[in-house]
Amino acid sequence: MTMDVVALTQAMVRTPSLSGEEGGMARLVAQAMREAGFDEVTTDANGSVVGYAGPAQADVALLFDGHMDVVPVTGHWRFDPYGGVIHGGRLYGRGSADMKGGIAAAICGVAAAARQGLRRRIAVSASVLEEVIEGHALARVLDAVQPGAVVICEPSGLRIKAGQKGRMEVLLTLHGKPAHAATPQVGRNPLHAAARALLALESLPLPSDPVLGPALLVPVDAVSQPYPSISMVPGGVTLRFDRRTLAGETEHDVLGPIRLCLERVGVRDYTLEISADPVRAFTGESAAPPRWLPAWRCPDDAPVLAALRGAARECGRDDAVGCWPFCTNGSESAGRRGIPTVGLGPGNEEDAHTIDESVAVEQLVGARDIYLALARRMGA
Numbered sequence: 001m002t003m004d005v006v007a008l009t010q011a012m013v014r015t016p017s018l019s020g021e022e023g024g025m026a027r028l029v030a031q032a033m034r035e036a037g038f039d040e041v042t043t044d045a046n047g048s049v050v051g052y053a054g055p056a057q058a059d060v061a062l063l064f065d066g067h068m069d070v071v072p073v074t075g076h077w078r079f080d081p082y083g084g085v086i087h088g089g090r091l092y093g094r095g096s097a098d099m100k101g102g103i104a105a106a107i108c109g110v111a112a113a114a115r116q117g118l119r120r121r122i123a124v125s126a127s128v129l130e131e132v133i134e135g136h137a138l139a140r141v142l143d144a145v146q147p148g149a150v151v152i153c154e155p156s157g158l159r160i161k162a163g164q165k166g167r168m169e170v171l172l173t174l175h176g177k178p179a180h181a182a183t184p185q186v187g188r189n190p191l192h193a194a195a196r197a198l199l200a201l202e203s204l205p206l207p208s209d210p211v212l213g214p215a216l217l218v219p220v221d222a223v224s225q226p227y228p229s230i231s232m233v234p235g236g237v238t239l240r241f242d243r244r245t246l247a248g249e250t251e252h253d254v255l256g257p258i259r260l261c262l263e264r265v266g267v268r269d270y271t272l273e274i275s276a277d278p279v280r281a282f283t284g285e286s287a288a289p290p291r292w293l294p295a296w297r298c299p300d301d302a303p304v305l306a307a308l309r310g311a312a313r314e315c316g317r318d319d320a321v322g323c324w325p326f327c328t329n330g331s332e333s334a335g336r337r338g339i340p341t342v343g344l345g346p347g348n349e350e351d352a353h354t355i356d357e358s359v360a361v362e363q364l365v366g367a368r369d370i371y372l373a374l375a376r377r378m379g380a
């Protein structure tokens with residue numbers, strides 16, 4: 001049956017799905033895929049839903065990926081954040097732009113391509129937990145689907161994206177010797193070493209990429225042990241850094257220069273590690289994946305990039321190629337696995353995670369049409 005991309009996005013917005021609580025949304029997506037005519041619909045151990053269209057024995061030429069989870073609602077909204085209200089040509093609600101509209105457009109576009117006939121298989125995944133850690137849930141999806149190429153349906157204003165910076169969360173713990181704050185001379189205060197480390201790392205030279213821009217090393221918090229340390233010289237202090245990485249940078253490329261820098265300023269008693277907080281899917285499946293999501297750039301000559309540019313032109317859209325400022329599931333498909341990956345989705349990047357998040361209805365229809373054209377090209 002024909003499925004309406006706008007009505008489907010509304011139904012999704014009306015189904016709250018915070019990270020780790022995507023169960024209702026997963027059932028809605030699976031039902032929508034079946035009703036739209038997908039041949040096979042599966043749900044994996046994390047609760048990510050995958051729908052397949054096209055001949056069952058063929059390999060999967062292309063996977064459209066979107067995440068089902070949304071960030072919490074904060075502040076005062078003009079329209080009910082779970083209402084899916086349409087006003088002035090825009091559909092309002094949490095997840096409308098980031099990124100239920102993209103999932104709805106992929107389901108409708110691929111279903112329409114399947115009705116016109118596909119010689120190769122096309123899949124759509126609606127994955128979990130992306131707002132907590134990018135790529136973690138997509139990894140299991142990719143193990144099962146083994147696609148030839150991937151489209152990330154994150155909001156891009158229907159502009160083509162062919163890369164993004166990566167990110168690594170780095171924890172630097174300076175060890176000291178605890179003591180009473182009234183007799184600090186019997187301890188060793190790790191905050192002094194933390195100050196030296198912070199100042200030295202502020203001017204650490206970092207690489208730059210002509211397309212992705214400069215790598216970044218941003219301190220984001222400092223926590224003493226214990227926290228708070230009342231009347232105490234703390235036993236340690238952990239500095240957390242957000243390191244934005246460039247394509248090709250490895251764990252060694254990131255941590256090596258930090259170690260050298262610390263040595264230069266005489267900081268020796270420390271631990272340097274990548275954070276790995278436990279995450280739990282709504283199915284109960286849990287893991288502690290390292291928060292290290294590599295950068296990626298799609299090669300200029302990748303067939304999927306040519307196909308997406310052709311599809312955009314066919315739909316009367318701009319075919320210029322750019323990059324996303326934020327990190328996406330593409331860190332797993334392209335950054336870690338080298339699967340040719342591109343991005344395009346309905347809605348503005350700037351509307352994601354905002355109060356009164358919304359997506360233009362015209363963008364939902366436009367995304368569906370571009371996805372239809374792309375699925376036809378890749379499924380031919």
Ligand SMILES: [Zn+2]
Pocket residue numbers: 067098099154155352
């Ligand atoms: Zn997103």
